Amino acid sequence: MVTMHTGTDISTHRIWSLLAEVMDPEVPVLSITDLGIVRDVRLHNDETEIVITPTYSGCPAMDAISMNIRMVLLAAGYKNIRVSQVLSPAWTTDWMTGQGRQKLKEYGIAPPNARQQVCHPDLFAAEEAVQCPHCHSYHTHRISEFGSTACKALYQCDDCREPFDYFKCH
């Protein structure tokens, strides 16, 4: 996120802070700015345009997120609102803020590893060392690469035995 709007216009500052209150419906502790999916805020005369990008192509949360953005801005007095989607450049877990990663962990979801390790087609790759969000052990193993939502994989901790979601590298 930091790299994306260093030149934030003072007039959009309030909108950005309002957007920080819009939560991801599937991971309700994470705001859409924590997630890094708000790409731009543009003001054209009396119209406010919010540009967002999906995490995954088929992310079913995008429609709900668009509606929630609209609700929050309407409640704050903005009238003419447009939420548009862009695909390029493609979202990556690198755009998730440090604060977002911390919140995820506290919520019980292991945040994406800083260095992406498994985004290649090599077979039977060594599993990523993923830290258990409950007991902080690295002694964990992957149960399934696909989890409860498109963005997560399922892991289990070998020390505290708790299964947990891992926000997988993307």
Place this chain on the structure above:
Amino acid sequence: MKQPLIDYTLHLADTTLILAQCNAEWCGHGPILEQDIAITNISLDLLGQARSFYQYAATLRADGSTEDSLAYLRTEREFKNCLLAEQPNGDWGQTVLRQFFFSAYQHILYRQLQTGHPGDSQLAAIAAKALKEVTYHLRWSSEWVIRLGDGTDESRHRMLHAISELWMYTGELFEPASFEAAIGIGTSGMKEEWTRKVEEVFDEAGLPVPEKTFMQKGGKEGLHTEHLGYILAELQHLQRTYPGAEW
């Protein structure tokens, strides 16, 4: 120039939609819960790609069509999906093999598309967005082909059967349709790279790569196997019966 681009975009949309629909049939029926979730996640990714392609096709057509009208209100002969995507799920081995053949192809195709080939920035954006998902699909399906091919006598026997069912539909992927030729989409070189991947995985799985044989084609031009009609009948039933229904 525009019509071939529309047709090509629809071809990409139809292929991903139909494979998504077939994979989704596993929902609640997967061999174990984790794999049920895996195949339906793959279905969801493909559906998301299909939506992006349909939305773009609707924009290009600029005739009032929408992603929904393109998916729900076109007939079998108008669908341009490749034949592989519409082949029946069969058993788990056949579904896994269909996904592997397709993901190996898609992984090459999207890497080409994202570099701007055939010079269309929206197709490049959709491909770049989807490539990481496809990477997961390719790895997952490759590992299952190996696990089953190199598993028990029964699983190996099933994989051999799956190969005999599906192999004849792989040739079409690399035969340019008229619209692909018109926009200069290159399928040359892709076949060699795809074959190398199949050989690598089959070798690991102890499965034989079939000899040169007759290949079916026609799907991209709207000539389908009998399976597509049934798929569309189910997929389009609601919108055909209650036009414009929403929920």
